[in-house]
Amino acid sequence: MKSFQVLACASALFTASLAAQATMQSPTIVEVAAKAGKFNTLLAAAKAAGLAETLSSKGPFTVFAPTDAAFAKLPKGTVESLLKPENKDQLVSILTYHVVSGKVPAAKVVGLKSAKTVQGSDLPIVVKDGKVTVAGANVVTTDVMASNGVIHIIDAVMLPPQPNLVEVAAKAGSFKTLLAAAKAAGLAGTLATGGPFTIFAPTDEAFAKLPEGTVASLLKPENKGKLQAILKHHVVSGKVMSGTAVKLTEAPTLNGTKLGLKFDAKAKKLHVGGGTVVKADVEAKNGVIHVVDTVLLPQ
Numbered sequence: 001m002k003s004f005q006v007l008a009c010a011s012a013l014f015t016a017s018l019a020a021q022a023t024m025q026s027p028t029i030v031e032v033a034a035k036a037g038k039f040n041t042l043l044a045a046a047k048a049a050g051l052a053e054t055l056s057s058k059g060p061f062t063v064f065a066p067t068d069a070a071f072a073k074l075p076k077g078t079v080e081s082l083l084k085p086e087n088k089d090q091l092v093s094i095l096t097y098h099v100v101s102g103k104v105p106a107a108k109v110v111g112l113k114s115a116k117t118v119q120g121s122d123l124p125i126v127v128k129d130g131k132v133t134v135a136g137a138n139v140v141t142t143d144v145m146a147s148n149g150v151i152h153i154i155d156a157v158m159l160p161p162q163p164n165l166v167e168v169a170a171k172a173g174s175f176k177t178l179l180a181a182a183k184a185a186g187l188a189g190t191l192a193t194g195g196p197f198t199i200f201a202p203t204d205e206a207f208a209k210l211p212e213g214t215v216a217s218l219l220k221p222e223n224k225g226k227l228q229a230i231l232k233h234h235v236v237s238g239k240v241m242s243g244t245a246v247k248l249t250e251a252p253t254l255n256g257t258k259l260g261l262k263f264d265a266k267a268k269k270l271h272v273g274g275g276t277v278v279k280a281d282v283e284a285k286n287g288v289i290h291v292v293d294t295v296l297l298p299q
Contacts, residue, residue, distance in 0.1 A: 026147035028056045029063055033151065036144075041071040041079060042095075048083045049091045059148035060103040062115075064123070064134050066157045074157055090283075093119055097135075097160040103149050106132075106142035121160045134158065162285035165199060166192040169289065172282075177207040177215060178231075184219045185227045191235075195286035198240040198251075200259065200272055202295045210295055229255050233273075233298040239288050242280035246270055257298045272296065 096119035137156035232255035275294030
């Protein structure tokens with residue numbers, strides 16, 4: 001009896017050892033995708049975004065993986081644009097919107113209405129007539145297992161919901177004064193829901209350059225009209241990307257004034273109304289933000 005127990009114990013240990021070795025030898029999500037041969041664009045994007053190593057790590061992760069054919073559905077030039085170094089943040093946002101933390105097999109997916117993505121947004125899930133869609137993309141193959149998670153194959157690239165201009169500014173964390181001023185001026189709602197607008201947005205440091213007491217004075221109810229005029233002087237109707245802005249000499253503002261624009265080709269800097277654009281093309285659902293280092297005062 002004793003020898004049988006020892007044998008059983010040894011057998012169990014041997015089986016556990018084999019299972020552990022099998023797990024260790026199992027391919028990762030990245031390796032599984034590479035072997036499949038139809039995720040070349042996704043893998044190139046993950047590498048450009050610096051996410052390939054993460055998806056090869058312990059995890060576990062659940063990846064809703066668009067095929068090369070899915071990426072080919074995007075407007076011409078989109079993929080090439082996203083792979084550029086200057087668009088890395090946008091690429092990371094899109095790719096992490098396809099990833100859910102943890103291992104979520106199909107049996108669990110069909111019981112969900114949404115799933116929190118690594119990007120931070122919720123991924124809407126709809127189950128109807130035996131078919132599953134995630135953010136509008138059809139799940140065509142499920143439960144492709146890897147050592148560090150699971151892949152569900154989808155037929156479209158999912159784009160995360162874009163925040164509005166106010167939400168983008170709030171998330172940046174460097175526009176607290178601007179947002180407080182927009183709220184005091186009664187313009188926050190318009191900038192959040194209207195548009196599209198182009199905002200030349202002064203940072204908190206830019207507001208700090210103003211004479212002492214200026215901001216506090218502008219935030220007083222009796223100076224609301226003056227505050228509105230200043231803020232509207234920073235806003236242009238329409239979505240004017242930097243590629244267009246550098247070709248302009250002026251732009252009409254919501255205040256009825258005009259912003260002077262001058263592109264310094266040698267320094268590769270865009271000067272606007274006495275300030276300088278320090279970061280361009282921060283996109284939002286209803287427009288674009290160009291960050292400026294100075295509060296622009298209407299003449």
